Amino acid sequence: MSDGGVLSKCFAGGVGCGLAGFVTNPCDVIKVRNQQCSVGKYQTFRGTAARIFREEGARGFYKGAAASVLRECTYSSLRMGLYEPIKSSYSVLFGDDGSPVVKWLSAFTSEAIGSAIFNPIDVVKVRFQTAAKIPPYSSLMNAFHTIYTEKGVHGLYIGTSATVTRAAFLTSAQLGSYDIIKNNALVPVFGFDKESNLTHFCASFIASLITTTAANPADVVKTRVMNGEATLVLCFFSFCMAVAYEFDLLVLLALDLGRDKILMGLLGDPVDTLLIF
Numbered sequence: 001m002s003d004g005g006v007l008s009k010c011f012a013g014g015v016g017c018g019l020a021g022f023v024t025n026p027c028d029v030i031k032v033r034n035q036q037c038s039v040g041k042y043q044t045f046r047g048t049a050a051r052i053f054r055e056e057g058a059r060g061f062y063k064g065a066a067a068s069v070l071r072e073c074t075y076s077s078l079r080m081g082l083y084e085p086i087k088s089s090y091s092v093l094f095g096d097d098g099s100p101v102v103k104w105l106s107a108f109t110s111e112a113i114g115s116a117i118f119n120p121i122d123v124v125k126v127r128f129q130t131a132a133k134i135p136p137y138s139s140l141m142n143a144f145h146t147i148y149t150e151k152g153v154h155g156l157y158i159g160t161s162a163t164v165t166r167a168a169f170l171t172s173a174q175l176g177s178y179d180i181i182k183n184n185a186l187v188p189v190f191g192f193d194k195e196s197n198l199t200h201f202c203a204s205f206i207a208s209l210i211t212t213t214a215a216n217p218a219d220v221v222k223t224r225v226m227n228g229e230a231t232l233v234l235c236f237f238s239f240c241m242a243v244a245y246e247f248d249l250l251v252l253l254a255l256d257l258g259r260d261k262i263l264m265g266l267l268g269d270p271v272d273t274l275l276i277f
Contacts, residue, residue, distance in 0.1 A: 006081050014077025021072035026061035028068060032129040035223040056132065064128030066140055071121040079114035086110055100175075107175050111167035119163055120144060120156035126226045159225040166218035173214035178207040 033042040042048045052060040087106035124143040137143035147155045182203035186192040192199040
């Protein structure tokens, strides 16, 4: 693929996902509050939304919106732009362009690279969205400067392995679910028109539910680690060790909070995934 093609995909993906990130920021705020606060005032999607509106007003739903848009414009543009070049490389390596393994590895690699590089924006976004009253930082630049001053580069990249682990779960569930739902269920079984908007919408909605259910446990871990509730050592040298650590933390959370708490914030995610689809 030419450099112009890659850049155009990066630009289109970044702009589209940036708009989606702004529109769905209220759902993201609710999700983060539910994931961070296992007990107390934030319990259900509806109850959390009502409480935020009552205590913080409509502006409360757009806390961290600037960071959300910046993250989507950078992270999403990179992962979407890199997918085809990476897929081409894997196709040469495995000798099969249409293999599910090639597609999964390409999607996961692009997701992992994007989420790892732009992890600092995710950290700032989560901290802005968690703050119920007084913002933790005066601006995005102040947030980056403060975190770097207090904790150095490690502070900006805290939770990177949790983010990459989430990308693995998300990619595994996302890749193929849309295609299977659309081409193996909706069209042949229920008689949907293959190219209609309704078919695309229904397939996207169901795929988003599957994707967010699979990725949500790692997303809970990511939110808590980025807020400083748990300590996670940044380790690029061994992804296997990172996965083992995340699994151990998931087990501890499950034992401490129960399965329902591990899945907290689940309702806040499908809307975002649906729009990005």
